Amino acid sequence: MSWFDNWHLPKWFYQMASPKWFYDFGARLQPWFAGLALILISWGLVWGLLYAPADYQQGNSFRIIYVHVPAAILGQSLFLFMAVAGAIGLIWKIKVAFMVARSATLVGASFTALALITGAVWGKPTWGTYWVWDARLTSTLILLFLYTGVMALNQAIPDRSVAGRATAILAIIGSINIPIIKYSVDWWNTLHQPSTFTLTSKPSMPPEMYIPLLLMVIGCYCFCAWLIMQRTRNEILDQERQSSWVARYLED
């Protein structure tokens, strides 16, 4: 714990560690994310669902991609986000970072579940089945299991600061393992059966199909930023309810 003693991060990083400062900072930032999310998601949805051309093979059923892909991307990146927030909390002993990680857990798990559900709904008309043991589906399912492990541990430990640290360790170990799991599942699948369906290799989507998807992904990131900030701020109010500034804020 000595190599970063003489190493200073920008001032805002330390300010973020103060629950009150984070609460106010979040309040100023949230409308921007909410507005951006609203604009981008409605723009992307209307364009994607109504105006984008239908797929020449899948027809209109491909349009679920505008929900499915952002959900899958968010589910994966929020696990990493959670691990990074937890690591920041462990290294710099920042309480707010644990609250952020805790807030992100349920959001990430929900998006992962949404990706699985929309994938199943999409799979039925396209592949004729709700579920195949395809490598990508399987690793997404395992990701959901990792999320439920983190949530279960969080629920099981009543002391919030202990729970925050313990889940941070689990999230770090889990995120280190994600590439290994993904790689081994990829290999397992190609071993046992030829990969019948590849979701990745879309032969270059035309831009009028691709740009709405991009809008949706960015919009969902903004939505998550807004949601995690809101959940973190609620968490701050809950955990800091003894302090005077919370009482003062709640009176106003």
Added chain:
Amino acid sequence: MMSFMFAIIRRDLLLVMRYPAEMLNPLMFFVLVVALFPLGISPEASLLSQVAAGIVWVAALLATLLALDILFKADFADGSLEQLLMAHQPTWILVLAKVIVHWLISGLPLVLLSPLVASMLFLPAEALPTLMFSLLVGTPTLSLFGAVGAALVTGVKNAGMLISLLVLPLYIPVLIFGTGAVAAAAQGLPVSGYLAYMAAMLIFALMITPWAAAMALKVGQMQG
């Protein structure tokens, strides 16, 4: 440092010797779970020999999981864990000693028992050395990742179900490569690649898990 580690190993092995049931129960569980599959699927030798590797590996996963309780639970309950953590020795040494004990009483006996269960499931004889070797390389990884889970839930009530939720997803790569190696051996294909990957996972687990489990133990001491 080394003498501390050996003292812990010696002490824990002695404790286990006093209550042999702690060591025998996971083994009986292992054989019992394997015996359930022919009853549940089919006694057909041709079918069982195809799924034998998967059954043995899943049973091994569950049996090591069941034995994770012995890692830290008793020491936490009687307070000796707290003393060990204050012993002016690196905590990861303590974790490593505990993992070695766990492997000696759960992983190694599974390796030795595997010919028995393999013949119960009609595993082709030429795949048996690979099964034993894959268990030999794979079960220490299970013990290492299990130690993180066990350390995280010390002090949590009714941790049995919780620990399996935490640990089983991390066991999946070991399961895949373990069964893959045996399947390849049964078909007469080279297996060294699989075993090399399993060895790499073991080394990787040795690098990160003692640190993580040590940290989790210290965090666990903060409560109560």
